[in-house]
Amino acid sequence: MEQETQELRRVGLKVTHPRMRILQIFDEEEGNHLTAEDVYKKLLAHQEDIGLATVYRVLTQFEAAGIVVKHNFEGGQAVYELDRGKHHDHMIDVDSGKVIEFVSEEIERLQREVAARHGYVIEDHSLVLYVRPKSRGTRKG
Amino acid sequence: MEQETQELRRVGLKVTHPRMRILQIFDEEEGNHLTAEDVYKKLLAHQEDIGLATVYRVLTQFEAAGIVVKHNFEGGQAVYELDRGKHHDHMIDVDSGKVIEFVSEEIERLQREVAARHGYVIEDHSLVLYVRPKSRGTRKG
DNA sequence: GTAACTGCAAAGAGTTTGCACGCCC
DNA sequence: GGGCGTGCAAACTCTTTGCAGTTAC
Numbered sequence: 001m002e003q004e005t006q007e008l009r010r011v012g013l014k015v016t017h018p019r020m021r022i023l024q025i026f027d028e029e030e031g032n033h034l035t036a037e038d039v040y041k042k043l044l045a046h047q048e049d050i051g052l053a054t055v056y057r058v059l060t061q062f063e064a065a066g067i068v069v070k071h072n073f074e075g076g077q078a079v080y081e082l083d084r085g086k087h088h089d090h091m092i093d094v095d096s097g098k099v100i101e102f103v104s105e106e107i108e109r110l111q112r113e114v115a116a117r118h119g120y121v122i123e124d125h126s127l128v129l130y131v132r133p134k135s136r137g138t139r140k141g
Numbered sequence: 142m143e144q145e146t147q148e149l150r151r152v153g154l155k156v157t158h159p160r161m162r163i164l165q166i167f168d169e170e171e172g173n174h175l176t177a178e179d180v181y182k183k184l185l186a187h188q189e190d191i192g193l194a195t196v197y198r199v200l201t202q203f204e205a206a207g208i209v210v211k212h213n214f215e216g217g218q219a220v221y222e223l224d225r226g227k228h229h230d231h232m233i234d235v236d237s238g239k240v241i242e243f244v245s246e247e248i249e250r251l252q253r254e255v256a257a258r259h260g261y262v263i264e265d266h267s268l269v270l271y272v273r274p275k276s277r278g279t280r281k282g
Numbered sequence: 283g284t285a286a287c288t289g290c291a292a293a294g295a296g297t298t299t300g301c302a303c304g305c306c307c
Numbered sequence: 308g309g310g311c312g313t314g315c316a317a318a319c320t321c322t323t324t325g326c327a328g329t330t331a332c
Contacts, residue, residue, distance in 0.1 A: 014331055016287060036322080051289045056322060074213060074267075076321065091256060094264055102259070107251050111270055114243050115232060120272035123235055126215075127268045129252055131261035155306060157312060177297080192314045197297060199312095217296065 003027070011065035018050045022058050026068065026082045033099045035077040073128055089127040144168070152206035159191045163199050167209065167223045174231075174240045176218040214269055230268040 004023045008015045025042050026034070034042075040055045059080055062068040068080045073092065079099075089107075091100040107127070115122045145164045149156045166183050167175070175183075177200055181193045200221050203209040209221045214233060220240075230248075232241040248268070256263045 014286065016331070018288070049289090053290075053323075054288055057288085057324095060323090072213065072215060078321085091259065091261065093261065100259055102255050104251055104255055107248055107255075110245055110248050110251070111268075114245055114248075115270055115272050116275065118232065118241055118243070118272075119275050120232065120234065120270075121275050122270050123273050124271040125269065126271075127252075128266065129256055129261075129263050130265040130267075131256050131259075132264050134257065134260050134262050155311065157306070159313070190314090194298075194315075195313055198299095201298090219296085 007067065011067060013061060013065065018048075018054050019058055019061075021046070021048055021050065022055065022062075023067070026080075030082065031101075033071070033079045033081045035079050037077065039080075071126075074130075089129075091129040091131050094130050094132055148208065152208060154202060154206065159189075159195050160199050160202075162187070162189055162191065163196065163203075164208070167221075172222075172242075174212070174220045174222045176220050178218065180221075212267075212269075215271070230270075232270040232272050235271050235273055 001020075001024075004020050004027065005015050007023065008019055013019060021043060022039060025039055026032075036052065036055050036059055039059070040050070040052045043050045043055070059068065059070070063070050063080070066083055069083045071079050071081070071090070073079060073090070086103070087108075088101040088103045091102055092098070093100065111125060112122055145161050145168065146156050148164065149160055154160060162184060163180060166180055167173075177193065177196050180200070181191070181196045184191045184196070200209060200211070204211050204221070207224055210224045212220050212222070212231070214220060214231070227244070228249075229242040229244045232243055233239070234241065252266060253263055
């Protein structure tokens, strides 16, 4: 409560009910990746009367303020997660939809190398691995 | 002409005018990355009377047939390119919008390693670097 | 008190689909 | 000749926006 208030103040956003509740949803869900609609449904489940348009507006503001990060994975809907400061990439289990975060400093370095080789510097990047659990029983691998 | 006819036959699609023309556009544009609308505009420029809906339908069929690959880069519109068989990743010059292809077997290997470390095998992946030309003049780098 | 914020409904972008007609084999 | 393919317009999904009323500071 106090923590969310401070965070909103810190980034210069008025402390309003919708913004507080949305921020709390992400704090509860630490490590989770939510679409705007996921957030909206969780608000409904908490008996909150906050419109979907407001959720989109707040998420956009949070992104601009660096509170959340937005990802455009496959499948149309954008997903948001709290920005905890440390960069990471994502692996998506295509069977369960589960999102796993990972960091590989070596991959990051190679990316910079490749870009440099072409005369560029990296501004941003997106790496997503679509994965399936390694089959142990089937002797395939 | 003959080449496109054969390709359509090979994948089991009827040889129709719209499919021929769309395939030719990609053949002309070897190495290019086009949105459905880009294709549509090029058809218009060639005085072709082919609907945007048909372009979408044909591109979807081509993707299913392995003739083209679809990418969901940032910015809403999907882009398609001829599938020339060899996998590669993409670098996008954020200033010019130019798309550069690259291959890094070492990055591929590291990706497989990371996935394996988490108990997964990679089904597919998406790596896009958003880059800016290395500034030589400004002594910044 | 007033500018920022909100909910609603309508608009917008990109893509898909239903239907009647037309073309390929 | 029959079914697949096409054009058009309407539908659909996700997201943004205009407006009038409300709220934080």
